[in-house]
Amino acid sequence: MAQIRFLVFLMIILCFEYVDCIRDMAEMYEKYQKMFHSHDPVDYHVHHHNHHNHHKHPHKYHHSNYTYDNQEEWCTLPQDTECCGTHQSPVRLDSFIKPVPMKPFEFINYKMLPWNVEIANNGRTVSVFFNNVNAQVKGGGLKHTYNLYSLIFHWGSEHVVNKVRAPLELQLIHYNSKFSDVHSAVESGEPDALAIIAVFYWLGRDAPEAVHTITSELTKVWYKNKMDYIPPFNLRELLPQSTTHFYRYNGSMTTPNCNEVVVWTVFKDPNFISLIQLKKFYAVKTVTKRPAYGPDSNMNLLHNYRKTQELYNRTVVLGEVTVSKFTDTEIPAVTVEEVKTSEEIETS
Numbered sequence: 001m002a003q004i005r006f007l008v009f010l011m012i013i014l015c016f017e018y019v020d021c022i023r024d025m026a027e028m029y030e031k032y033q034k035m036f037h038s039h040d041p042v043d044y045h046v047h048h049h050n051h052h053n054h055h056k057h058p059h060k061y062h063h064s065n066y067t068y069d070n071q072e073e074w075c076t077l078p079q080d081t082e083c084c085g086t087h088q089s090p091v092r093l094d095s096f097i098k099p100v101p102m103k104p105f106e107f108i109n110y111k112m113l114p115w116n117v118e119i120a121n122n123g124r125t126v127s128v129f130f131n132n133v134n135a136q137v138k139g140g141g142l143k144h145t146y147n148l149y150s151l152i153f154h155w156g157s158e159h160v161v162n163k164v165r166a167p168l169e170l171q172l173i174h175y176n177s178k179f180s181d182v183h184s185a186v187e188s189g190e191p192d193a194l195a196i197i198a199v200f201y202w203l204g205r206d207a208p209e210a211v212h213t214i215t216s217e218l219t220k221v222w223y224k225n226k227m228d229y230i231p232p233f234n235l236r237e238l239l240p241q242s243t244t245h246f247y248r249y250n251g252s253m254t255t256p257n258c259n260e261v262v263v264w265t266v267f268k269d270p271n272f273i274s275l276i277q278l279k280k281f282y283a284v285k286t287v288t289k290r291p292a293y294g295p296d297s298n299m300n301l302l303h304n305y306r307k308t309q310e311l312y313n314r315t316v317v318l319g320e321v322t323v324s325k326f327t328d329t330e331i332p333a334v335t336v337e338e339v340k341t342s343e344e345i346e347t348s
C-alpha cells in the first residue's frame, strides 16, 4: 500500500499542470483498490461474471479452484464453465498448411515504455499488468481494434506445433476496444471479444532485454499471491523478430471458465529466452510461503499448460502478412527520466 500512496503522490506532482491528469489519477487509484481487494487479482479476467449466478453464489466467483492436475474436472467446477465446449484452446497446430494473405498487423504504442508495470503470481501462472499504456493491435485479419490488457506466461507452451511443445509461451491478452474493460468483453460472450497473441520462446542466447527485465524481477513474486512493480520494458521486444506468419483460429481462454470468446493469433516464428532466464520461471512457487520444514523445491510451479483440445469443426488458418507496422501515437504520459526526476523532488 505504501507503494500505491507513493505513486499517487507522484502523480499529484506530475498532475500539477494538467487537469485531465487528475481524472486519470482517480481512475488509476480505483483500479488499484480493485486489484488489492479482490481475492485472486491475476485471475479476475477469466471469471465469467454471470450476474444472475453471481448474486446466488457470490463466493464461488472469487475462489477459482482449478489446478493443472485436475484438468478433466474443469467443466464440473462449481462455477459455470465452458471448458467442455467445442471451441476450446489450446489446439495442435500444423505448419504444413498453405498461407493465406492478410492485411498487415498494426501495433500501436508497443514501443512506448509503460512506466507503471505490475507483476503477479496467482499460484498457476505469472502475469504482467499495465496501468497506463494505451497499446493496441489491429489488422492481421482481425475485425476490430483491440486494447492490450495483460501478459501471461506458460511454461511449457500451450499450443503445440507439429507435435512439439516449446519451453515457454507468452500470451498477450487484448480485448475489443469497444468494451470499457476486459470483464465486459468476456461477459459479452461475443466470439471475438478477446484477441490473444501467443509467442513461443525457444532456448537461445540472444534473449531480448524485455525478457531479462521480467525474469530478473521474478523473485519478487516467487510465492503465490505476491504482486509487485517492475521496471518498464519495450513490448515490441516480446514479439518475434518476424511477425509475418501466424496461426489463426477461433477458440477460448485456456483457464476456467474457458470462455469461447477468443480470436487466437499464434506467431509461427519464435522469440528466445536463455536457460538461466527460463529456470527463473521454473523456480516460481505454487504456495504462499516457505514451508516450516524442509526445502520448498517440490512446490515449484511446473507444467502450467492446458492439454490440447479437439478442433471439432474448426479450421486453423496460416495467415501471412507483409511487415507489421509499429506506430506510437502518444507521447508517453511520463518518461522514465521524468519519474526519476520527481523521485528526486520528493526526497529533496
Ligand SMILES: *[C@@H]1O[C@H](CO)[C@@H](O)[C@H](O)[C@H]1NC(C)=O
Binding pocket: 063, 065, 070
Ligand atoms: C478445491 O478443490 C480441492 C480438491 O479438488 C478440494 O479438496 C477443496 O475443498 C476445494 N476447495 C474449494 C474452496 O472449493
Ligand SMILES: *[C@@H]1O[C@H](CO)[C@@H](O)[C@H](O)[C@H]1NC(C)=O
Binding pocket: 191, 248, 249, 250, 314, 315, 316, 317
Ligand atoms: C472465426 O469465426 C468467424 C465468425 O464466426 C468466421 O468468420 C471466421 O472465418 C472464423 N475464423 C477462422 C480462422 O475459422
Ligand SMILES: *[C@@H]1O[C@H](CO)[C@@H](O)[C@H](O)[C@H]1NC(C)=O
Binding pocket: 086, 312, 313
Ligand atoms: C459440426 O458441423 C456439423 C454440420 O454443420 C454439425 O452437424 C455438427 O453438430 C458440428 N459438430 C460440432 C462438434 O460442433
